[in-house]
Amino acid sequence: MADHRSLANHARLFGLLLLATQPLVAFGDWRVLAQEDQTGDLTQRLAVVDSAGGERLAIFRDTEQGVYGKFKLREGLETLVPTLCPTFRVDKRRPLVLSGGEDQPCKSAPNEVQFFLGTVKDGRIASPVLLQLMNGNTASFRYRLEHVGYAEAAFGLQRSKQALAEIIGADVEVVWR
Numbered sequence: 001m002a003d004h005r006s007l008a009n010h011a012r013l014f015g016l017l018l019l020a021t022q023p024l025v026a027f028g029d030w031r032v033l034a035q036e037d038q039t040g041d042l043t044q045r046l047a048v049v050d051s052a053g054g055e056r057l058a059i060f061r062d063t064e065q066g067v068y069g070k071f072k073l074r075e076g077l078e079t080l081v082p083t084l085c086p087t088f089r090v091d092k093r094r095p096l097v098l099s100g101g102e103d104q105p106c107k108s109a110p111n112e113v114q115f116f117l118g119t120v121k122d123g124r125i126a127s128p129v130l131l132q133l134m135n136g137n138t139a140s141f142r143y144r145l146e147h148v149g150y151a152e153a154a155f156g157l158q159r160s161k162q163a164l165a166e167i168i169g170a171d172v173e174v175v176w177r
Contacts, residue, residue: 029156030163047163055153057139059130061168065120067130069098071141071153072112078145079110086113086143088129090136090157096129113143124173131174134161 030049037043046058054074061067071086085106089095098106098115106115118127133139139155168174 029158030160032163032166045167047160047167049155049157049160049163051153051155053153055141055155057141057155059117059133059164059167061120067117067120067125067127067168068114069117069129070112070114071098071143073143077111077151078148080108080113081144081146082108082110084144085115086141089140089142090132091138093132093136095142098129120168120172123171124175125168126175126177128176130164130168131176133157134164134174136160 030047033046033048035044035046044060044062046060048056048058050056051074056070056072056074058070058072059067060070073080083105085098085108087095088098098113106113108114117130118125134157136157139157140152141155142150142152144150165172
């Protein structure tokens with residue numbers, strides 16, 4: 001009898017652990033995740049998609065209404081060249097260089113880059129990159145690794161519009177300029 005209860009308790013615990021790691025909302029390959037601090041308080045929500053190679057693209061909105069992207073390398077890769085921002089291209093459109101905003105370079109760490117997409121103001125955000133992410137089929141990031149050279153990661157954009165609207169606000173209008 002005790003073994004049966006112990007097994008049932010383990011099964012419940014395993015089920016709770018699975019639920020704790022599940023996304024809040026899933027949209028195809030895109031999912032909306034909640035990021036918590038050490039106290040368990042919600043710090044931000046992210047729209048996330050992974051490439052076939054293991055790289056990750058995450059989009060989030062901060063408390064000052066800024067919308068940012070974060071591109072993270074897969075585990076085991078060399079480090080990024082810190083002075084070069086990746087280029088970004090959706091489908092066959094012209095590639096764009098990502099920036100940190102206000103004529104600043106992107107913010108680079110050894111295995112990730114953060115870039116500025118725009119600020120939500122009066123229910124609108126002017127962001128060509130965000131608009132392309134919401135309406136394209138595939139996004140490619142080309143980046144340079146120290147001691148290796150250039151590499152590229154591709155992300156599917158199917159149902160990205162729904163995940164990104166969940167993050168920036170369903171009632172926020174995304175415009176080119």
